[in-house]
Amino acid sequence: EALAPEFAPHGLTINTIAPGAVLSGITEQAIRAGARAGAYASNAQACKKTGGVSPDLTARLVEWLLGPQARAVTGRLISARFDQDELRRKTARVSKDSNMFRLRRIDRVMFAPVRP
Numbered sequence: 001e002a003l004a005p006e007f008a009p010h011g012l013t014i015n016t017i018a019p020g021a022v023l024s025g026i027t028e029q030a031i032r033a034g035a036r037a038g039a040y041a042s043n044a045q046a047c048k049k050t051g052g053v054s055p056d057l058t059a060r061l062v063e064w065l066l067g068p069q070a071r072a073v074t075g076r077l078i079s080a081r082f083d084q085d086e087l088r089r090k091t092a093r094v095s096k097d098s099n100m101f102r103l104r105r106i107d108r109v110m111f112a113p114v115r116p
Helices: 003-010 025-037 039-050 055-066 084-089 091-096
Strands: 016-018 077-079
Touching (some): 025 039, 055 084, 077 084, 084 091
Parallel strands (some): 016 077
16 A cells, blocks of 8 residues: 555556465465464365365456556555455446555454545
């Protein structure tokens, strides 16, 4: 969020993508490590049980963000799993609303919406 306004005059957009729990080789390693991996091992087990999030979701989001339709989307925190469809539907609104797809949306107390 903080860097996006700094780089905007140079035509650069900066966004953060939260891919979700992706089933990968690291997931398998954490499962094999068991207790040595701590809480990550149980999270890895849950990821394996549910199948995890497809890395294709993140790839599609990256591809879309690099395209011309997303030129006004910058300084956002985007969940590849949960936000992608809404972001595509509301791109024009997102570019004008400084509170959409920001870190502060997570908690209405600590990260309250910014009032102009």
